[in-house]
């Protein structure tokens with residue numbers, strides 16, 4: 001098992017976004033201002049969700065943090081974990097599994113491209129991840145033999161395999177049916193409770209954001225800006241039934257009102 005990170009202190013910053021602006025060059029000389037001077041500080045060990053209407057720049061923001069897209073202006077500054085060589089892990093909406101590789105071999109894709117650890121250590125980590133994700137008996141199966149939820153678990157296991165300090169998740173449960181989605185959210189919380197990684201989680205679902213997060217970042221569309229960051233001070237560990245409490249309803253409704261007012265302003 002990877003060594004657990006030391007417990008975060010209040011002052012540990014995982015990542016700071018300073019005036020992040022992203023302008024995409026679109027066709028016929030036009031350009032799209034996807035993000036406009038976004039500022040955000042994320043503390044280590046926090047679970048932070050980003051919600052906002054389609055096209056407000058959520059994925060763009062995640063890709064910039066991941067380093068897959070280069071911002072037009074502004075700066076991404078990582079905290080003291082900067083020297084950690086395996087700092088970031090990313091999970092996409094589609095699990096992006098290679099159909100000709102087994103579950104265990106799919107988890108090793110990035111290591112096959114960039115071998116860093118001895119094979120025996122890797123095999124041990126894969127076995128541990130599969131155990132944790134309830135996939136122990138599926139190591140030698142192929143993706144087509146798994147349900148959508150199981151495939152996404154493999155995607156999560158792959159991102160966690162190298163013990164990243166920050167986990168970036170772009171609508172990871174968006175393609176799943178409602179019941180599987182709820183269960184995956186709870187499973188993710190279980191995993192998160194174990195070593196409290198910093199998570200940046202994009203979702204369209206307000207209840208999902210509230211149930212999982214310490215803070216919810218509400219974004220506005222065109223150009224993408226942060227409207228407000230809402231603290232979710234509900235007790236942990238959380239359960240699905242929490243959705244029915246008045247406290248939960250109040251936070252969800254604040255976010256909904258913000259999104260509606262931002263939507264009607266554009």
Ligand SMILES: Nc1ncnc2c1ncn2[C@@H]1O[C@H](COP(=O)(O)OP(=O)(O)OP(=O)(O)O)[C@@H](O)[C@H]1O
Pocket residue numbers: 024025026032033034052053054055056057058059060061
């Ligand atoms: N590669 C690109 N080239 C040009 N424009 C882009 C590109 N990627 C994104 N955009 C534009 O930037 C804006 C933000 O897109 P982004 O995918 O980040 O939004 P999003 O909030 O994640 O949307 P959704 O919720 O629908 O996934 C959109 O207007 C989109 O059309």
